[in-house]
Amino acid sequence: MNPTALDLSRIQFAFTISFHIIFPALSIGLASFLAVLEAAWLRTGKRHYKELCVYWSKIFAIGFGMGVVSGVVMAYEFGTNWSGFAKFAGPVTGPLLTYEVMTAFFLEAGFLGIMLFGWDKVGRRAHFGATLMVAIGTLISTFWILASNSWMQTPQGIKIENGHVVPLDWFKIIFNPSFPFRLAHMTLAAFIVAALVVAATGAWHLLKGRRDPAVKTMFSMALWLLLVLTPVQAIVGDQHGLNTRKYQPAKIAAIEGLWETEKGGTALNLIGFPDMNAEVTRHAVQVPHLRSLILTHSWAGEIRGLKEFPAADRPDSSIIFWTFRVMAGLGMLMILMALTGLLLRRRGRIFESRAYQRFVLLMGPTGFISLLAGWITTEVGRQPWVVYGVLRTADAVSPVTSQSVGISLMVLVIAYCVVFGTGIYYIVRFLREGPVAPDELRRSIGRPALAMDGTGRRPLAVAEPRGTAQHSLEGSGK
Amino acid sequence: MNVTFTWAAIIALGLFMYVMLDGFDLGVGLIFPFFPDESERDLMMHAIAPVWDGNETWLVLGGAALLAAFPLVYSIALSALYLPIITMLVCLIFRGGSFELRGKADRTKNLWNLAFIAGSAGASFLQGVILGAYLHGIPIANNAFAGDAFFWLEPFSLLSGLGLMATYALLGACWLVIKTEGELQRRLHLLITPLTALLLLFMIAVSVWTPLSDSRIAERWFESGLLLRLLPVPLLVAIGAWLMFSAARKRLHVMPFILALALVLLGYVGLLVSVWPYAIPYSLTLADAAAPRASQTFALAGALVILPVIIVYTTAGYWVFRGKLVHGAKYD
Numbered sequence: 001m002n003p004t005a006l007d008l009s010r011i012q013f014a015f016t017i018s019f020h021i022i023f024p025a026l027s028i029g030l031a032s033f034l035a036v037l038e039a040a041w042l043r044t045g046k047r048h049y050k051e052l053c054v055y056w057s058k059i060f061a062i063g064f065g066m067g068v069v070s071g072v073v074m075a076y077e078f079g080t081n082w083s084g085f086a087k088f089a090g091p092v093t094g095p096l097l098t099y100e101v102m103t104a105f106f107l108e109a110g111f112l113g114i115m116l117f118g119w120d121k122v123g124r125r126a127h128f129g130a131t132l133m134v135a136i137g138t139l140i141s142t143f144w145i146l147a148s149n150s151w152m153q154t155p156q157g158i159k160i161e162n163g164h165v166v167p168l169d170w171f172k173i174i175f176n177p178s179f180p181f182r183l184a185h186m187t188l189a190a191f192i193v194a195a196l197v198v199a200a201t202g203a204w205h206l207l208k209g210r211r212d213p214a215v216k217t218m219f220s221m222a223l224w225l226l227l228v229l230t231p232v233q234a235i236v237g238d239q240h241g242l243n244t245r246k247y248q249p250a251k252i253a254a255i256e257g258l259w260e261t262e263k264g265g266t267a268l269n270l271i272g273f274p275d276m277n278a279e280v281t282r283h284a285v286q287v288p289h290l291r292s293l294i295l296t297h298s299w300a301g302e303i304r305g306l307k308e309f310p311a312a313d314r315p316d317s318s319i320i321f322w323t324f325r326v327m328a329g330l331g332m333l334m335i336l337m338a339l340t341g342l343l344l345r346r347r348g349r350i351f352e353s354r355a356y357q358r359f360v361l362l363m364g365p366t367g368f369i370s371l372l373a374g375w376i377t378t379e380v381g382r383q384p385w386v387v388y389g390v391l392r393t394a395d396a397v398s399p400v401t402s403q404s405v406g407i408s409l410m411v412l413v414i415a416y417c418v419v420f421g422t423g424i425y426y427i428v429r430f431l432r433e434g435p436v437a438p439d440e441l442r443r444s445i446g447r448p449a450l451a452m453d454g455t456g457r458r459p460l461a462v463a464e465p466r467g468t469a470q471h472s473l474e475g476s477g478k
Numbered sequence: 479m480n481v482t483f484t485w486a487a488i489i490a491l492g493l494f495m496y497v498m499l500d501g502f503d504l505g506v507g508l509i510f511p512f513f514p515d516e517s518e519r520d521l522m523m524h525a526i527a528p529v530w531d532g533n534e535t536w537l538v539l540g541g542a543a544l545l546a547a548f549p550l551v552y553s554i555a556l557s558a559l560y561l562p563i564i565t566m567l568v569c570l571i572f573r574g575g576s577f578e579l580r581g582k583a584d585r586t587k588n589l590w591n592l593a594f595i596a597g598s599a600g601a602s603f604l605q606g607v608i609l610g611a612y613l614h615g616i617p618i619a620n621n622a623f624a625g626d627a628f629f630w631l632e633p634f635s636l637l638s639g640l641g642l643m644a645t646y647a648l649l650g651a652c653w654l655v656i657k658t659e660g661e662l663q664r665r666l667h668l669l670i671t672p673l674t675a676l677l678l679l680f681m682i683a684v685s686v687w688t689p690l691s692d693s694r695i696a697e698r699w700f701e702s703g704l705l706l707r708l709l710p711v712p713l714l715v716a717i718g719a720w721l722m723f724s725a726a727r728k729r730l731h732v733m734p735f736i737l738a739l740a741l742v743l744l745g746y747v748g749l750l751v752s753v754w755p756y757a758i759p760y761s762l763t764l765a766d767a768a769a770p771r772a773s774q775t776f777a778l779a780g781a782l783v784i785l786p787v788i789i790v791y792t793t794a795g796y797w798v799f800r801g802k803l804v805h806g807a808k809y810d
Contacts, residue, residue: 065574072538079553080563086553086556093545097546098545098546100542103780106535106791110795112531170776405560412568422579423575423578426578
């Protein structure tokens with residue numbers, strides 16, 4: 001079989017955007033975490049908050065840098081590979097992306113330098129201001145890009161003229177039906193992704209025997225956050241599902257591997273193997289009525305089956321049936337983990353239970369997996385449309401040759417694996433090293449920068465050239 | 479003022495900001511090979527580490543604004559220049575990655591040095607190639623690209639690729655002259671004169687080649703009386719170059735960068751004049767390519783308010799990191 005430019009472009013887009021989203025998701029969560037840590041340090045003056053700040057901003061910096069370079073690719077891929085989409089939908093998505101660049105990207109990039117390198121160049125409050133700007137920037141960015149994506153899922157506020165959309169009502173375009181749910185779901189997901197990484201890092205160092213305030217604080221803070229966010233995420237996800245059932249019923253049918261519209265309540269397929277050609281879900285394990293309960297919040301609610309939609313308009317159930325279950329299943333595990341944490345905390349064993357710390361460590365990467373699975377569900381579930389019900393993916397592709405896309409895909413895969421693979425390697429290395437330990441601080445008199453005073457602005461030793469103070473906190477990592 | 483033309487002006491300004499800002503940090507990568515000493519390289523890297531991602535954001539703005547205001551240009555030009563654009567982006571990935579990774583690597587530090595140099599050189603060259611191919615015109619039929627995947631591979635675009643490399647290298651050397659002192663600065667000063675001469679050479683070559691190869695540009699320059707009004711441009715270039723040579727001789731610190739910017743601006747004005755009022759030279763005008771008015775006005779309302787604010791805090795960011803670099807500072 002010869003893959004077409006369309007097939008290859010879809011693979012390339014899926015590959016580049018999946019790699020990309022890993023980094024922003026982490027940096028959205030970490031940016032707010034850093035702002036909280038710095039605020040706590042300013043308020044209490046406790047040194048371990050500052051240490052955590054410096055430590056996590058190292059990881060943030062790598063993640064952010066990787067996010068920027070992989071993001072530039074995204075900004076151009078709409079034109080290189082999806083010129084049909086750009087021509088058709090550019091009048092709506094273009095202004096939204098422009099607002100994202102102007103209100104978020106510049107804000108983040110403009111203050112990132114001060115946040116990372118400006119500790120001894122500006123005052124404490126100004127530095128906190130810069131950190132806050134970066135955090136706010138990441139959230140503004142989430143707002144615009146999800147407005148754009150949600151509009152592609154549930155388009156409104158437009159008319160179509162001369163082969164392209166014409167915006168009629170920007171308020172309707174931005175606040176389209178799926179936007180509030182998707183925005184909440186993704187923002188929470190980013191916080192959960194980062195919190196799981198922080199918790200797992202804490203768990204790793206607790207398992208290694210460290211009990212200093214920095215390690216305990218990050219472990220504890222992340223678990224408190226997860227205790228609040230994971231159940232809220234389940235509720236938001238449920239509401240998002242109801243919204244999808246209303247606006248994209250074919251997606252719901254495909255997620256559920258449901259072929260017939262059943263009367264008197266629909267069973268939930270716990271597991272099963274949807275077969276798109278035979279129009280049946282094989283080896284299904286079912287729970288009666290549960291599907292109706294979940295999706296309509298009623299015992300006998302009706303859910304439309306895939307057979308109600310023309311075969312050409314059905315998303316691939318065999319993919320999103322499983323990605324959805326991976327996402328939701330991991331979500332359940334996260335809630336379980338957070339609740340267990342509460343229980344152990346009340347018994348005063350949270351920093352001592354090794355079994356629990358191993359559990360938390362294993363859960364570390366599940367935020368990313370869950371996030372990607374969720375995005376695959378919603379994006380593959382939108383197929384065969386790129387703008388739902390309005391523009392088919394097949395009509396969106398550029399007039400490029402499959403050879404060109406084949407070459408670019410190969411080059412991109414190599415480049416991403418080398419550059420971002422190395423980036424991830426260093427992130428993991430930093431995570432394993434952990435924040436600098438207090439006994440290490442005492443031992444290393446030779447490293448005067450580590451003897452930091454409460455203000456953090458100047459090291460006690462003046463012999464050291466300026467600029468080294470905070471950065472040599474990672475001295476053990478060199 | 480017409481909304482479409484305002485957008486064209488904003489995109490032109492954004493592009494100039496990009497060439498100016500990312501130009502100097504790409505240029506640092508281009509002259510990296512002349513400075514093999516690792517501690518000097520660290521210093522050169524620190525001269526751009528706090529600002530490079532802000533600089534690159536202008537490229538993202540260019541793409542997004544083009545999509546918003548001229549979706550047709552975005553869709554045609556980007557799909558036409560598929561291979562050079564993707565390759566350019568890959569170069570930027572290697573280069574951007576090396577900012578984060580070079581300082582952390584020990585055994586592989588040399589590989590990241592290489593990634594930084596090759597990434598910067600490749601991105602600069604290909605940006606020039608893309609510019610050259612765009613100036614020569616993109617084959618279009620029915621509002622879509624209708625050419626060969628390698629149509630851009632021709633002598634003129636390769637020449638313009640080399641020209642842009644010279645431009646960026648000069649900007650990079652001049653920026654580093656501002657940020658350094660002593661022995662390193664002395665050797666940077668030595669680079670300015672040959673790089674300026676090289677840039678002049680490319681400017682002359684492009685200026686002669688363009689009207690010769692395209693009768694429409696020749697017509698525009700020689701028969702519309704434009705030439706007379708444009709005569710100050712080459713004159714100013716000559717003066718700028720002369721001032722540059724003397725500034726390099728006197729080892730001035732800030733002047734070379736300002737003069738380099740002036741030279742780039744003059745060349746840029748020349749290009750804009752050749753293109754106006756086309757969105758894609760000689761086949762699609764700005765008015766033809768414009769997005770619906772509702773798209774342009776919505777985005778413009780924000781741009782007019784936000785862009786000045788961006789320029790203010792970007793300037794403030796540069797101000798925070800002003801002054802000479804100190805050896806041993808760690809920015810990674």
